[in-house]
Amino acid sequence: MAAETKLSHTAxxxxxxxxxxxxxxxxxxxMTGLPxxxxxxAMRRLERDELIRSSWEQQAIADAGQRPPRKYYKLTRxxxxxLEASRKRYPLLAKLIPSEQEEQV
Amino acid sequence: xxxxxxALCELLCLALLRGASLLVPARQREEWWREWRAELWHVRRTxxxxxxxxxxxxxxxxxxxxGALPDALSFREQFQQRRIPLATTMGSATQCVQVLFGLIAxxxxxxxxxxxxxxxxxxxxxxxxxxLMLLRDAHSSDDSVATISAEQYQVWKRRRQELFNGFAFYxxxxxxxxxxxxxxxxxxxxxxxxNLFDLLGLRVRYARxxxxxxxxxxxxxxMWKRRFGGDPHIFGRMVQxxxxxxxxxxxxxxxEWRLPGKTDAxxxxxxxxxxxxxxxxxxxHLQSPHADWGEAWHMSAPTPAGTxxxxxxxxxxxxTRGPGDVFLFAVLLACLALPATTSLPLGEYRASSRRLxxxxxVRRWSFLGCKLVLLLPIVxxxxxxxxxxxxxxxxxxxxxxxxxxxxxxxxxxxxxxLRDQRQRCPVCLGKLTxxxxxxxxxxxxxxxxxxxxxCVSGHGLLHVPEMATSWFSEQRWLYLDASWEILxxxxxxxxxxxx
Numbered sequence: 001m002a003a004e005t006k007l008s009h010t011a012x013x014x015x016x017x018x019x020x021x022x023x024x025x026x027x028x029x030x031m032t033g034l035p036x037x038x039x040x041x042a043m044r045r046l047e048r049d050e051l052i053r054s055s056w057e058q059q060a061i062a063d064a065g066q067r068p069p070r071k072y073y074k075l076t077r078x079x080x081x082x083l084e085a086s087r088k089r090y091p092l093l094a095k096l097i098p099s100e101q102e103e104q105v
Numbered sequence: 106x107x108x109x110x111x112a113l114c115e116l117l118c119l120a121l122l123r124g125a126s127l128l129v130p131a132r133q134r135e136e137w138w139r140e141w142r143a144e145l146w147h148v149r150r151t152x153x154x155x156x157x158x159x160x161x162x163x164x165x166x167x168x169x170x171x172g173a174l175p176d177a178l179s180f181r182e183q184f185q186q187r188r189i190p191l192a193t194t195m196g197s198a199t200q201c202v203q204v205l206f207g208l209i210a211x212x213x214x215x216x217x218x219x220x221x222x223x224x225x226x227x228x229x230x231x232x233x234x235x236x237l238m239l240l241r242d243a244h245s246s247d248d249s250v251a252t253i254s255a256e257q258y259q260v261w262k263r264r265r266q267e268l269f270n271g272f273a274f275y276x277x278x279x280x281x282x283x284x285x286x287x288x289x290x291x292x293x294x295x296x297x298x299x300n301l302f303d304l305l306g307l308r309v310r311y312a313r314x315x316x317x318x319x320x321x322x323x324x325x326x327x328m329w330k331r332r333f334g335g336d337p338h339i340f341g342r343m344v345q346x347x348x349x350x351x352x353x354x355x356x357x358x359x360x361e362w363r364l365p366g367k368t369d370a371x372x373x374x375x376x377x378x379x380x381x382x383x384x385x386x387x388x389x390h391l392q393s394p395h396a397d398w399g400e401a402w403h404m405s406a407p408t409p410a411g412t413x414x415x416x417x418x419x420x421x422x423x424x425t426r427g428p429g430d431v432f433l434f435a436v437l438l439a440c441l442a443l444p445a446t447t448s449l450p451l452g453e454y455r456a457s458s459r460r461l462x463x464x465x466x467v468r469r470w471s472f473l474g475c476k477l478v479l480l481l482p483i484v485x486x487x488x489x490x491x492x493x494x495x496x497x498x499x500x501x502x503x504x505x506x507x508x509x510x511x512x513x514x515x516x517x518x519x520x521x522x523l524r525d526q527r528q529r530c531p532v533c534l535g536k537l538t539x540x541x542x543x544x545x546x547x548x549x550x551x552x553x554x555x556x557x558x559x560c561v562s563g564h565g566l567l568h569v570p571e572m573a574t575s576w577f578s579e580q581r582w583l584y585l586d587a588s589w590e591i592l593x594x595x596x597x598x599x600x601x602x603x604x
Contacts, residue, residue, distance in 0.1 A: 026144050026151075029169075036172025041179035048183055067150075068143040 010034065012086035012093055014042050015075065018052055019083055020099040023072045031097060043073060051079035111153065114163045118145060118170045128177035130184045137180060141173050196536025198472050201525070205479040212486035221493040224360025225428055231363070232306020234421045235400075236391040238269075239364065243403055243415035249365040251276060253387045255380035256409045258298075261387070262377070268404070269389040273301040274377070276385030277366040280347040282322075282332065284339075290332050292369035294346055296380060299373045304390055307362075309355035311340045321354035321373040322346055328369040329356045346372050349379065363424045364388065388421070428492075431504055432485050435511030439519060442512075447520045450579065451527055465532055472534055473526050480518040487514050528567075530560035531582060537567050544571075563589055 007015065017028045029039045046052045052073045062069035075083065087093050122145065126138045148169045152162040216222040231237060242252035258274040275297035283289035302309055302323065309323055322344055324333070333339045339353050351372055362368060365386055374380070391398070400420040408414045443449070451473070488511035492503040528537050537558035544554030555570040569580040 024144070024147075025140075026147050026169075036169045037175040038172070040172060040176035044176070044180055044183060068139075068146050070143050070147070071140045 006089070007082060007086050009090055010038060011042050011046060012083070012090055013097065014039060015046060015051060015079060015083050015086065016093050016097045016099075018043075018073050019075050019080070020097050022097075023074065024070050025073075028073075046079070047073070050076055051082055052076060109158070111158045111163070114166065115149065118149075118166060121167075121170045122173050125173040125177040128174075129180050133180065133184060137177070141176075145170065196538075198529070198534035202472075202475060202479065205476065205483065208483045209479065209486070212483055212490060215490045216486045219490060219493050219496075220359060221496060222489045224358060225489065225493070227358065227360075231421060231425045233390070234425045236393070236396055237305065237421040238389050238391055238418040239421060239424075240387040240389055241417050241419075243417045245417075248419060251366070251384040251386050254384050254409070255382075258380075258385070258387050259377070260407065260409050261389075264407075266392075268392060268395060270392045271300065271304050271390035272298070273304045273388045274298045274380070274385055275301055275364075275366070275371070276380060276383050277368055278381065278383065280372075281345075282328075282370065283345045284333075284342065289345070292328055292332070293367055295366060295368040295371045296385075297371050297373055298377050299375050301371065301373065301388070304388060305364075307357065309357060311337065312355040313340050313352065314354070316352075318375055320346075320349055320351040320375060320379070322351040323355045323357055323371040323373065324353065325357055325362070325369050326359045346370070349374075363421070389418075428485075428489055428504075428507055431507050432488060432511050435488070435508050436481070436484065436515050438512050439515035442516055443519050446516065447523060448579075449523065451523065469526075469531050469534065472529075473522065476522045476525070477519070480515070480522060484511055484515045484518060487511075527580065528558070530562065530564050532564040532584075533560065533562050535560060535562055543568075 013032050013034070014028055017031045020031070022028045022031045025036070025040050025043060028034075028043070029036055032039065043052065047054055053076050054071050054073050056071055057069040059069055119142070122138065122141050126134050126141070129137045145166070149166055152165045153159065216226060239248060240253060241248055241250075245252045253274070255274060255276065258272060261269075262272050275295040277293055277295045279291055280294040281289040281291055282294070299321070301307075313321075329335060329339070340355065342353055343350055344353055345351075349372065354373075357371070400422055402418055404416050404418055405413050406416055488507045491510040492498075492507035498506075529535065530537060538561055539559050541557050542554070543557050554572075555568055558567045558569070560566075563585055565585050566583045567580055568583065
């Protein structure tokens with residue numbers, strides 16, 4: 001997917017949330033306040049467009065926590081470029097969902 | 106055992122997720138289900154406390170689960186194979202089908218304009234033709250010659266019958282027809298027993314009943330139009346037929362009369378009185394227990410003189426047969442001859458290891474089937490048109506012309522269908538264009554030369570070898586992937602979706 005891909009505000013928020021460390025669907029929901037019926041389909045589309053990629057948590061880690069393994073999402077290289085472009089388009093994005101480093105600062 | 110409300114809610118949520126998972130394509134369903142179940146576990150843990158039950162919390166969990174439905178639908182949309190639209194350029198499948206429909210309409214229109222073909226198409230079969238037998242003297246081999254006397258007919262009719270349950274008699278003779286004081290017209294009139302048309306099941310238009318002892322005159326369409334100008338008020342009026350007075354009682358459509366003897370009118374005599382000494386024809390209806398006797402057989406029967414004579418009984422099946430049998434026979438012959446005139450494969454598409462989607466393959470075969478189905482009525486009507494182009498042609502000659510023309514047109518049509526199919530893109534069914542000769546014409550079998558055609562929508566290239574070699578005997582199709590899309594005018598056509 002080209003870096004200049006224009007995302008909707010919702011998609012940009014979700015991308016920003018994933019980048020900020022909210023790496024599974026429910027945490028993105030909690031962070032953005034969006035319902036599950038919006039967040040999960042949007043994440044599917046972002047993954048289809050190769051802006052994020054998913055991976056399953058190791059079974060051993062999930063077993064240690066006595067819970068089912070979760071599916072984690074992570075930004076791809078083109079996802080980061082697209083997010084950069086989206087931040088310029090939506091200047092408040094970074095303020096709405098500050099990334100972990102920004103929070104520490 | 107009682108079910109706790111929280112457990113019941115959990116079960117309902119899982120059932121909702123399971124139901125939504127059915128919307129997800131089977132290949133991705135398991136992973137989708139795993140993700141949503143894991144997320145639900147975390148959502149439930151976040152919102153609900155261990156041992157207590159809260160409607161508010163359950164409502165949050167349920168709202169979360171309801172989001173699975175749009176997600177499943179979006180997932181389904183995303184992974185569902187994209188249907189490639191049919192080509193819309195010149196030579197598209199739709200245009201081809203439209204042309205075939207146009208040809209059907211034209212050939213049918215011509216058939217309607219030709220009176221003989223129109224009569225054949227509107228022919229209503231006689232009733233129970235298999236059991237309707239035409240009787241003649243066994244010493245006569247020509248069934249168009251009258252051989253039975255009216256006296257013989259009366260003998261059969263009077264005697265108790267085990268074979269037949271109905272007889273009708275007619276004798277054809279030239280007679281004059283005149284209405285009131287007008288000039289008399291000569292015509293071939295069949296003096297017949299009153300039950301003739303009922304026995305045959307022949308349809309009579311404008312049918313009028315006549316008083317008990319009055320003969321009825323049924324006109325042929327040709328006589329009605331020629332002599333009476335097609336006047337519908339003629340029915341019910343009296344005419345003089347030879348020495349008999351009769352009431353005009355109806356018209357028989359052209360082509361309906363299939364029995365021997367060309368007739369312009371039928372004079373139905375009540376009570377079988379008034380037959381001349383001349384010989385005529387007898388039609389009899391076989392009783393159902395003898396229906397399996399076959400279409401022709403001999404029988405011996407008493408004569409008016411008290412002796413016995415041999416008679417030949419022949420079913421009317423052959424006489425009342427429509428042109429459909431000749432057409433079907435011609436189609437069968439054309440199908441048998443087809444492999445000898447062209448190659449049957451639709452092209453070798455082995456150059457790609459990928460397979461077309463089921464929908465695309467079904468669509469391609471449906472198009473071929475549609476062409477073949479539409480071809481049949483064209484062949485039928487065209488062959489009938491050619492066979493009856495000249496009116497008054499001998500029926501046997503017409504039949505031969507129909508057979509020959511149906512065979513030729515059908516063979517040509519089948520060859521065209523296969524050839525056309527081979528020259529079309531298997532994906533969008535558009536006609537391949539821009540033929541380009543490649544390679545040098547050579548006598549060496551090692552050199553490649555042939556023709557390449559391309560799909561204008563960019564789905565692929567067709568290589569047709571100039572001469573068959575052991576390694577490249579038939580045409581080959583090369584699919585183009587999405588990376589070629591930029592070269593073609595209609596973006597979005599070339600996608601991996603169709604594989």
